[in-house]
Each structure stands twice: as structure tokens, then as C-alpha cells.
Amino acid sequence: MNLHEYQARDILRRHGIPVPPGEVATSADQARAIAARLGGAVVVKAQVHAGGRGKAGGVKLARDAAEAAAHAAKILGMTIKGLVVQRVLIAPAAEITAESYLGIVVDRASQRPMLMVSAAGGVDIEEVAVQAPEKIHRLAVDPRYGVLPHQALGVALKLYGDLTRARAAADIMQRLYGAFYAVGASLAEINPLATTRDGALAALDAKIVIDDNELTRHPELAALRDTSAEAPSEVAAREAGLTFIKLDGSVGCCVNGAGLAMATMDLVKYYGGEPANFLDIGGSSDPQKVVSALRIITADPSVRAILFNIFGGITRGDDVANGIVQATGQLALKVPLVIRLTGTNEELAIEILTKAGFSALSDMDEAVKQAVAKARTA
Amino acid sequence: MSIFVDQQTRLVVQGITGRDGSFHTRQMLGYGTKVVAGVTPGKGGQVFDGVVPVFDTMADAVAETRANTSIIYVPAAVAASAIFEAADAGIALIVCITEGIPVLDMTRVLPYLHERGARLIGPNCPGLISPSRSKVGIIPGNICRPGRIGVVSRSGTLTYEIVHQLSGAGYGQSTCVGIGGDPLIGTSFIHCLSAFQADPDTDAVVMIGEIGGTDEQLAADFIQQAMSKPVIGFIAGQTAPPGRRMGHAGAIIAGSSGTAAEKMAAFARAGIAVMKRPADVVTLLKERL
Structure with missing residues (x-):
């Protein structure tokens, strides 16, 4: 789960990292009031889950409260990478002399949390990683001990020649690791960690991604989820216990298992079609999930045909068949349905489907070909 | 021959009395897997389906039955703990079916297993099968x-x-x-x-x-x-x-x-x-x- 910048800043501040003041506004009037309270020049920053906000016009400098209100009026309601801006962060504009990058991710190769730092901050770190990998310094952290003081200082000295500043940065690195671990993050980054005119360090922008698997043990973090920042179909799917990702094509896909779901999308493309979505109904045997899945898929007007690809294991074919029959009774389908079903309780499933006037195929390639053809002629 | 599991596999099921654990234990028994023990804290002394003795702890299960392989069907919140317990009981091959274990839990589990020479398959996996010899998983x-x-x-x-x-x-x-x-x-x-x-x-x-x-x-x-x-x-x-x-x-x-x-x-x-x-x-x- 992605956190907004203002939410990430709150977490870092609570862990003792120097974060400049700043407040969130949902209207131009609020923005004006916050800017007046902060005094002086401010930055108005769109709070959306998308990179490249600055390039998209979602980050503006304002000299005073009136200008902050004007920028906020423009940025609120703006669409950045398909997401509508609902909130802006108003923070004091800082004069900075240097920008570094600090980030922690879980590294798959070393199977440890990895601290990554670079003196080339303020820009997209992925670009630095490609163009100048030598500018990124890494430290694999032993999770049993965390970031040890000498390790942090060693890394910090690669960024700062001044010992006082290096010590301050090392302290921030240890605190960032503390925050990363405490909230169950899969990513925590400060970019930039700015050196201000007076020589102090400040976390000007922050990004935290929480591991979805941690949310049940952190209800306070789960409550930070901003469903307005996500596609409504994906919110509905999550609430129904499904994994759904909307894509741009016309063949709606309903599959059990993530790997098979991806392979089904790939096969749609292989036969000349375009998948409308990724949807994994999971391993459970609940006809209601199939009803929810069909409701979500059919809500997309670009869907021209729907393909079921079910390989029964834990998922029982008869449950899926019952779900299809129930859903088509409730939903009045306007697009053709192609069903491929094999595995556990296959015979029973086919009996249920045949009685309701559907037919089922047993071969995946044949089903995908038919769905692609139907999506094209529909 | 085969890899990792065969007729020598003596399996203990962690979470044997749960919904998934009991269903798949029956499937594995039906396939011919040697399921020698189950573990569910508080249910020690029971006998699952009249054939598999249930223990409160992995240590007891391994001591009594010489189990050498474990399979885990417990919920995600306690799955890391189940893996630690299996390793401490001396299990050499641990198969974890559970989906949704926090990745930071795994950063602590994996070095622990490495130090004890135990192999983990998974988590969030369907397990493994050596056809007509042994099935450990789903x-x-x-x-x-x-x-x-x-x-x-x-x-x-x-x-x-x-x-x-x-x-x-x-x-x-x-x-x-x-x-x-x-x-x-x-x-x-x-x-x-x-x-x-x-x-x-x-x-x-x-x-x-x-x-x-x-x-x-x-x-x-x-x-x-x-x-x-x-x-x-x-x-x-x-x-x-x-x-x-x-x-x-x-x-x-x-x-x-x-x-x-x-x-x-x-x-x-x-x-x-x-x-x-x-x-x-x-x-x-x-x-x-």
C-alpha cells in the first residue's frame, strides 16, 4: 500500500527525523490559510500516488499566501497519470545547497533489507542506478541488529565530507531503518535529504510503501489507505477478496491463480487480442467471489467478451460453475462468455453449466482463441 | 528417484486440525504420503481421522515419530513462528504453503534456517510431489x-x-x-x-x-x-x-x-x-x- 507524502512525513517525524513543517489542504482557502501561517515562500505539492509530479505541473513554488491559493486552485482536481489530485501539501520553501538520496528496500538477492544512499539526490534514483551506478552506495542490513552506528557513519561519510553533517546523516539513516521496520515497509525513502543554507539536514520529500501483508497487524496503517486515489474497480475487487488490475484491452479475464492469470493474459495477446484486466479469484471455493468478479469485469465498458480460465485444484469447478450461473442470473450479461474449466469436480461443473445453457471447453488455447474472436466481432 | 521428497519422507503437518490443514492431510494420506504426525497447540493427544497422532509442539512430534519433513498450513500471522519451531525441532525440509507472510518476517526466518542447515520450500507455494511416491502440499x-x-x-x-x-x-x-x-x-x-x-x-x-x-x-x-x-x-x-x-x-x-x-x-x-x-x-x- 502506497502512503501519500504527507503521511510518510508524519511517520518519519515520529521517528525523530528532521522534517520541515507542512500541512495538507483540500481547498484553495485552506491552502491560503496554511501558507499565511507558515509565512514566506511555500511549495504547493500534489498528493497523488504517482512519480513525476513536478514534471506534470503538480509542484509549484508560491511567494506568498495569495499565490499559494492560486496554485492550489489549479493543482486540486488536476489529473496526474490518471489520478485526480484531492489534496495538496503546503510546506515552506527551503533554500538548499545539496540534495542526497536515502532509501531502504528489501533486496531479493541478499534476502535482507538494503540501505541505498547517493549524493545524487533530488532526481529519480532509478535513472541514477542505470546511468551512474557507481554513485549509489549500498549496505545490506542484518535484520537481527539493524543498522549499526559504525555502518551508518561509514555510509554517511561517502555522502558528506563534514563529520558533523555525516554524523547527523548517519543518525537519520538509523532512524529511517527504525521507521522502515516499525511500519512493515517494503520501501522507505527520503529524496531529497536536503542540506539547508544553515548547514542542517532536512527530509524534504518522503515515500513509504507498506507491505500489504503487514496491514492486518497494523490497523492504524491500514486506516491511512486513501481509496479515492485508486481505481474504483480495484477497491471493489479488494473488498471482495479478489486481486484485480485494470488494463486497456477488450477481453475480460477471470482466472484462478496469479501465474495462470498472467499466462492467460499473455495467451490473449498471443492470439491477437488485448486483455482488459488481470483478475485472480484466488484459491477459495466461494461462488459469491465469482459473482463479484463478473460484476467488476462487466462494469468496464471496453470489455467485449469474457473469458473464464479455471484449473481446479483447491478451487472446485462446481463452485465456479454455480457462481457463473448465479451471476448471469443477476447481471444480464451483454457480452459473450467463453468458459474453460478443468480439474477438481470438472464433470459436476459441466453438468451445472450445461443445464443453465452454457458450454465449457477443456483446452486453454481453444478457449482463448474463441474469446479473442468474439471480442473482435462483438 | 526424485528430489526432496520420496518414500523416506515422514511428514508432520503443522496446523493439521485447521480447515486447509485437515482437508489436505486427507488428500496426502489418500495419495500414500507417510503422514506420521500433526501439530496443533492444545490438541495434543487427539488422533486425526483415527490414524495421525496430534501433538502440542513440534519437539514432541519429532521425538515421538521421527518426522523428517514438515508442511505448514497455519495462518500468515503465525507462519513465521511455525517455521522457527520446525527448524528448532530439527526438521530438515520445511514446506510452507501459507500465503501472505510479511516479507520482513522472512528476512529473520531465512538466516535462522541457514544457520541450522534446514531447507524451506515456499512460502506461498503449492508444495511438491514426486508422483506415486510422495505428495507434500496441494x-x-x-x-x-x-x-x-x-x-x-x-x-x-x-x-x-x-x-x-x-x-x-x-x-x-x-x-x-x-x-x-x-x-x-x-x-x-x-x-x-x-x-x-x-x-x-x-x-x-x-x-x-x-x-x-x-x-x-x-x-x-x-x-x-x-x-x-x-x-x-x-x-x-x-x-x-x-x-x-x-x-x-x-x-x-x-x-x-x-x-x-x-x-x-x-x-x-x-x-x-x-x-x-x-x-x-x-x-x-x-x-x-
Whole structure:
């Protein structure tokens, strides 16, 4: 789960990292009031889950409260990478002399949390990683001990020649690791960690991604989820216990298992079609999930045909068949349905489907070909 | 022969009285797996289905039954704890089916296992099966046939699809291993490939990868350097958009190395026959064998 910048800043501040003041506004009037309270020049920053906000016009400098209100009026309601801006962060504009990058991710190769730092901050770190990998310094952290003081200082000295500043940065690195671990993050980054005119360090922008698997043990973090920042179909799917990702094509896909779901999308493309979505109904045997899945898929007007690809294991074919029959009774389908079903309780499933006037195929390639053809002629 | 599990496997089921644990214990017993014990704290002294003694702790279960392999069906919140307990009880092979374990839990579990010499398969995996010898996990036994093809995969139902194609064409399997769809897993492609290379009863290996991470590329390097047996590869997620988690926690394209195109290119460079779709597995095997 992605956190907004203002939410990430709150977490870092609570862990003792120097974060400049700043407040969130949902209207131009609020923005004006916050800017007046902060005094002086401010930055108005769109709070959306998308990179490249600055390039998209979602980050503006304002000299005073009136200008902050004007920028906020423009940025609120703006669409950045398909997401509508609902909130802006108003923070004091800082004069900075240097920008570094600090980030922690879980590294798959070393199977440890990895601290990554670079003196080339303020820009997209992925670009630095490609163009100048030598500018990124890494430290694999032993999770049993965390970031040890000498390790942090060693890394910090690669960024700062001044010992006082290096010590301050090392302290921030240890605190960032503390925050990363405490909230169950899969990513925590400060970019930039700015050196201000007076020589102090400040976390000007922050990004935290929480591991979805941690949310049940952190209800306070789960409550930070901003469903307005996500596609409504994906919110509905999550609430129904499904994994759904909307894509741009016309063949709606309903599959059990993530790997098979991806392979089904790939096969749609292989036969000349375009998948409308990724949807994994999971391993459970609940006809209601199939009803929810069909409701979500059919809500997309670009869907021209729907393909079921079910390989029964834990998922029982008869449950899926019952779900299809129930859903088509409730939903009045306007697009053709192609069903491929094999595995556990296959015979029973086919009996249920045949009685309701559907037919089922047993071969995946044949089903995908038919769905692609139907999506094209529909 | 086979890898990791066979007739010598003496299995203890952690979470045997739960919904999934009890259902799959019956399936495994029906397949002929030697399920020698179950563990559910507070249910020690019971006998599951009149055949499997239940213990309160793994230590008791192992002491009483000489179990050498465990399978975990407990909820995600306590799964890491179950893995620690299995390792402390001296279990050499731990298979964790549970999905949804926080990745930071795994950063603590994996070094603990390494220090004790225990192997973990999974988490978030379908387990493994050596057809007609032993089934440890949830792979449907009826789609498998005994034979000489090794199968290793990050996925569940996609594995069933490909095994189904193999069995239908008369290619039985020595062992099918689902290594799991999480970013941090106990047993990698390379561990399995190396075991298949050493197994005298495996002639070729089918490897099923997906987007995310670089395990497939590392495996490709290993295959080029250390394997003489033919390998057929598939990568799911050719149409997946970057930055979105495709169901599995580990299936997310971050940077260019996680894409299907990059992985398929690495396979091709290493001389692995690359399937464009699951149905290609049979044709490619025929060519290579």
C-alpha cells in the first residue's frame, strides 16, 4: 500500500527525523490559510500516488499566501497519470545547497533489507542506478541488529565530507531503518535529504510503501489507505477478496491463480487480442467471489467478451460453475462468455453449466482463441 | 528417484486440525504420503481421522515419530513462528504453503534456517510431489504421472496447467516443485535445478518463472555453466504493466531486469528452449530429448 507524502512525513517525524513543517489542504482557502501561517515562500505539492509530479505541473513554488491559493486552485482536481489530485501539501520553501538520496528496500538477492544512499539526490534514483551506478552506495542490513552506528557513519561519510553533517546523516539513516521496520515497509525513502543554507539536514520529500501483508497487524496503517486515489474497480475487487488490475484491452479475464492469470493474459495477446484486466479469484471455493468478479469485469465498458480460465485444484469447478450461473442470473450479461474449466469436480461443473445453457471447453488455447474472436466481432 | 521428497519422507503437518490443514492431510494420506504426525497447540493427544497422532509442539512430534519433513498450513500471522519451531525441532525440509507472510518476517526466518542447515520450500507455494511416491502440499495428484521430467515453478495453477500438458502427452514427472510467488523464498530455482541435474532419474527440466526479480536470470547463468540436461523455460507476465503487483507479492516489474522480455532473452542466451505459451512444452521437450 502506497502512503501519500504527507503521511510518510508524519511517520518519519515520529521517528525523530528532521522534517520541515507542512500541512495538507483540500481547498484553495485552506491552502491560503496554511501558507499565511507558515509565512514566506511555500511549495504547493500534489498528493497523488504517482512519480513525476513536478514534471506534470503538480509542484509549484508560491511567494506568498495569495499565490499559494492560486496554485492550489489549479493543482486540486488536476489529473496526474490518471489520478485526480484531492489534496495538496503546503510546506515552506527551503533554500538548499545539496540534495542526497536515502532509501531502504528489501533486496531479493541478499534476502535482507538494503540501505541505498547517493549524493545524487533530488532526481529519480532509478535513472541514477542505470546511468551512474557507481554513485549509489549500498549496505545490506542484518535484520537481527539493524543498522549499526559504525555502518551508518561509514555510509554517511561517502555522502558528506563534514563529520558533523555525516554524523547527523548517519543518525537519520538509523532512524529511517527504525521507521522502515516499525511500519512493515517494503520501501522507505527520503529524496531529497536536503542540506539547508544553515548547514542542517532536512527530509524534504518522503515515500513509504507498506507491505500489504503487514496491514492486518497494523490497523492504524491500514486506516491511512486513501481509496479515492485508486481505481474504483480495484477497491471493489479488494473488498471482495479478489486481486484485480485494470488494463486497456477488450477481453475480460477471470482466472484462478496469479501465474495462470498472467499466462492467460499473455495467451490473449498471443492470439491477437488485448486483455482488459488481470483478475485472480484466488484459491477459495466461494461462488459469491465469482459473482463479484463478473460484476467488476462487466462494469468496464471496453470489455467485449469474457473469458473464464479455471484449473481446479483447491478451487472446485462446481463452485465456479454455480457462481457463473448465479451471476448471469443477476447481471444480464451483454457480452459473450467463453468458459474453460478443468480439474477438481470438472464433470459436476459441466453438468451445472450445461443445464443453465452454457458450454465449457477443456483446452486453454481453444478457449482463448474463441474469446479473442468474439471480442473482435462483438 | 526424485528430489526432496520420496518414500523416506515422514511428514508432520503443522496446523493439521485447521480447515486447509485437515482437508489436505486427507488428500496426502489418500495419495500414500507417510503422514506420521500433526501439530496443533492444545490438541495434543487427539488422533486425526483415527490414524495421525496430534501433538502440542513440534519437539514432541519429532521425538515421538521421527518426522523428517514438515508442511505448514497455519495462518500468515503465525507462519513465521511455525517455521522457527520446525527448524528448532530439527526438521530438515520445511514446506510452507501459507500465503501472505510479511516479507520482513522472512528476512529473520531465512538466516535462522541457514544457520541450522534446514531447507524451506515456499512460502506461498503449492508444495511438491514426486508422483506415486510422495505428495507434500496441494498439487492435485490426479494430474501427475510418474516419469522422468523435473518441474520447478514460482506459480501454482500455472504449474498444474503445464503438468497436465506433460501428462497428457505421456511425459511423466520425477518431481514437481512449486517454489512460491513471494519476493523472499527459501529454495530458489538454482537449488532445484542443481538437485534435478544430480538426480539420475530426471532427464530434462521444465522451469516456469514469472515477472519480478532476477532469479530466472541467475538460474539461466547456472544452467549454462552447470547443467547438461535440457531445460525448457516459460515466463508468465509478458503483458503485465510495470509497477503493478500481479497477484503474487514477488510478481512486480521494478526496473528493466524484472520484465518477461528480459528473462526470456536470458533464457535464450543460456540455450534454454523458451515456450511462448504453455502448450509449447510438449513440442519443445520432443525436440530436446
